[in-house]
Amino acid sequence: MKLMLHVAPGIVRKPIVSSVILETKALINIERAKVDAVSGEIVVDVDLDKCVEVKRAFEERGVRVVLLENPIIKDDDECVHCGACISICPTGTFRFEGSEVVADAGRCVQCASCITACPQRALRLVLK
Amino acid sequence: MSEINERIRDGSVRVVTAEEMPELVDELGTQGAVREVDVVTTGTFGAMCSSGLFLNTGHSDPPIKISKAWLNNVEAYGGVAAVDLFLGATQPSEDRGDEYGGAHVMEDLVSGRDVELRAQGVVTDCYPRSELETTLRLDDFNQAIMVNPRNAYQRYAAAANSTERTLHTYMGTLLPRYGNVSYSGAGALSPIPNDPDFEYIGVGTRIFLCGGQGQIIGPGTQHLPQNGFATLMVKGDLKEMSSEFLRGATFQDYGPSLYVGLGVPIPVLNERIAEKTAVRDREIVTEIVDYGVPRRARPTVRRVNYEELYSGVVDIDGAEVKTSALSSRHVARKVASALGDSIRRGEFLLSEAVEPLSGVGRNNPVRQTKEFLLVGDVMSSEVVTVREEINIKEAARMIVGGTFDHLPVVSADEKLIGMVTAWDISKAVASDKTSHISEMMTRKVFIASPDEPLELAARKLHHHKISALPVVDKDHRVIGMLTSDHLSRLYGRRRRSK
Ligand code: SF4
Ligand code: SF4
Numbered sequence: 093m094k095l096m097l098h099v100a101p102g103i104v105r106k107p108i109v110s111s112v113i114l115e116t117k118a119l120i121n122i123e124r125a126k127v128d129a130v131s132g133e134i135v136v137d138v139d140l141d142k143c144v145e146v147k148r149a150f151e152e153r154g155v156r157v158v159l160l161e162n163p164i165i166k167d168d169d170e171c172v173h174c175g176a177c178i179s180i181c182p183t184g185t186f187r188f189e190g191s192e193v194v195a196d197a198g199r200c201v202q203c204a205s206c207i208t209a210c211p212q213r214a215l216r217l218v219l220k
Numbered sequence: 221m222s223e224i225n226e227r228i229r230d231g232s233v234r235v236v237t238a239e240e241m242p243e244l245v246d247e248l249g250t251q252g253a254v255r256e257v258d259v260v261t262t263g264t265f266g267a268m269c270s271s272g273l274f275l276n277t278g279h280s281d282p283p284i285k286i287s288k289a290w291l292n293n294v295e296a297y298g299g300v301a302a303v304d305l306f307l308g309a310t311q312p313s314e315d316r317g318d319e320y321g322g323a324h325v326m327e328d329l330v331s332g333r334d335v336e337l338r339a340q341g342v343v344t345d346c347y348p349r350s351e352l353e354t355t356l357r358l359d360d361f362n363q364a365i366m367v368n369p370r371n372a373y374q375r376y377a378a379a380a381n382s383t384e385r386t387l388h389t390y391m392g393t394l395l396p397r398y399g400n401v402s403y404s405g406a407g408a409l410s411p412i413p414n415d416p417d418f419e420y421i422g423v424g425t426r427i428f429l430c431g432g433q434g435q436i437i438g439p440g441t442q443h444l445p446q447n448g449f450a451t452l453m454v455k456g457d458l459k460e461m462s463s464e465f466l467r468g469a470t471f472q473d474y475g476p477s478l479y480v481g482l483g484v485p486i487p488v489l490n491e492r493i494a495e496k497t498a499v500r501d502r503e504i505v506t507e508i509v510d511y512g513v514p515r516r517a518r519p520t521v522r523r524v525n526y527e528e529l530y531s532g533v534v535d536i537d538g539a540e541v542k543t544s545a546l547s548s549r550h551v552a553r554k555v556a557s558a559l560g561d562s563i564r565r566g567e568f569l570l571s572e573a574v575e576p577l578s579g580v581g582r583n584n585p586v587r588q589t590k591e592f593l594l595v596g597d598v599m600s601s602e603v604v605t606v607r608e609e610i611n612i613k614e615a616a617r618m619i620v621g622g623t624f625d626h627l628p629v630v631s632a633d634e635k636l637i638g639m640v641t642a643w644d645i646s647k648a649v650a651s652d653k654t655s656h657i658s659e660m661m662t663r664k665v666f667i668a669s670p671d672e673p674l675e676l677a678a679r680k681l682h683h684h685k686i687s688a689l690p691v692v693d694k695d696h697r698v699i700g701m702l703t704s705d706h707l708s709r710l711y712g713r714r715r716r717s718k
Contacts, residue, residue: 174546174548177544179401
């Protein structure tokens with residue numbers, strides 16, 4: 093399960109992720125992190141059974157946590173199934189099923205490469 | 221042909237798509253296919269930048285002679301009579317930039333949405349009005365005729381990128397270091413590859429255009445059938461079209477473009493046509509070219525056929541590279557089957573061409589007469605070269621007596637093998653170690669060619685922090701020298717003259 097962590101100013105410098113890993117003993121995979129001096133956004137992947145515990149641990153440290161069930165949305169009215177997104181996505185989110193392009197949204201790490209590569213502007217990142 | 225139209229009218233016509241034809245011909249042979257099949261439908265759906273729309277707005281009261289016009293802030297050409305406008309697909313909007321353009325206006329019109337027209341006029345006695353603003357829908361225009369100067373390329377080169385940075389092009393996003401291959405075209409479903417000799421396709425051929433019926437009105441611009449790059453100029457009525465087969469699109473950092481759905485029905489009149497319409501993806505070959513090279517003639521990376529492109533990966537220099545298309549095979553199939561359906565319903569009759577498409581065309585580069593300098597225009601051609609056998613003293617004398625601080629070193633057959641600078645010589649003299657040119661010359665020399673644009677050579681000088689480039693011909697013989705002095709003099713002069 094993917095979680096989006098919004099790290100507020102003031103706590104950004106603290107070793108939050110490490111301390112949550114130590115406390116929960118959960119395997120946390122950092123998929124994407126955008127952290128600057130004042131705030132940060134981190135996408136992590138956590139096993140489903142540890143998900144609730146990890147979420148609580150982050151929240152106790154002042155981090156706002158959002159569950160990312162569907163990190164990317166493909167608008168099927170706009171999509172023409174060209175497949176331009178397929179070779180762009182580093183995690184293999186898109187593939188052909190017959191001649192139609194389908195998305196396995198769970199793979200998306202919200203890198204945003206496909207958003208501008210889609211000529212039909214059919215792709216949108218959730219929470220962005 | 222009239223027999224086939226008879227069968228279309230009485231509903232007994234037999235239609236297949238170009239994708240179904242190869243197997244049929246395998247099974248029945250060409251003779252059998254001529255007997256069993258009347259029409260093969262083709263289809264393509266992809267970005268066709270060279271597309272546009274003639275609109276007649278009707279006259280206002282008081283009347284206006286429009287000189288400039290905008291539709292949803294996208295400029296349309298107003299220099300055609302009083303109220304005829306031409307809207308180009310790739311024209312970006314003035315307020316939303318590339319995200320909205322002429323192509324999107326067309327999609328909005330087809331989808332029945334309102335479009336804001338703003339126009340300026342030239343005041344005359346017969347056209348006293350100077351400005352007009354109004355909201356229009358497709359129905360409000362007297363005519364909305366799509367006229368596309370160049371559509372349905374026979375084949376199109378696929379694109380890759382050898383450089384270190386991501387490129388945004390009209391062939392889509394190209395990832396660095398051959399990270400992906402982007403291609404266009406519908407392979408064996410494409411119209412022209414099914415009739416490459418124009419046995420049926422010609423001026424006046426009725427076609428499927430974006431959901432409506434249109435015509436081929438001639439060969440397209442840049443039509444070059446002798447090299448396998450034939451194109452079509454087509455026309456159709458926007459009022460018959462549907463947004464399923466007409467879409468505005470945006471290529472990042474390039475601009476708007478129009479996705480056009482185009483299909484040509486091909487009657488199986490004889491065995492030759494049966495054979496041609498049995499073309500397969502693997503028989504349609506194109507090139508992968510490197511868009512990392514910023515010249516008109518881009519180098520070919522390799523040849524490739526559509527079966528390989530469709531497979532999703534191709535091999536480049538031993539690495540597996542993902543491929544993806546900009547055109548849609550899915551919608552191309554819909555075009556071919558929608559065209560087939562309207563033929564079966566008796567709504568679409570085939571038309572005899574009034575003239576064949578020409579088998580020879582022209583696609584020459586533009587004659588550049590201004591402001592485009594080549595290295596050969598600027599370089600000094602009085603260049604002194606030396607052989608590697610000469611000693612330091614001689615070399616020093618040549619530099620002192622010559623015009624450059626650089627001496628190209630050449631082999632016995634006059635080929636460039638190195639370069640010596642005044643700096644190299646002073647260094648050698650100071651250290652007292654070397655006495656021969658061959659020991660102190662630089663062997664890895666950056667070079668320029670006479671037909672290289674000056675701008676690219678200047679970038680080379682700047683990038684490698686060097687002050688001179690020997691100019692060599694294709695046999696690697698030194699024919700001139702380009703120095704940073706040339707450039708600064710040239711640009712200094714230009715700046716003064718501005
Ligand atoms: S690039 Fe856009 S239009 Fe093409 S398949 Fe992907 S989502 Fe669909
Ligand atoms: S945002 Fe990145 S990871 Fe997500 S689908 Fe697009 S390209 Fe793939």
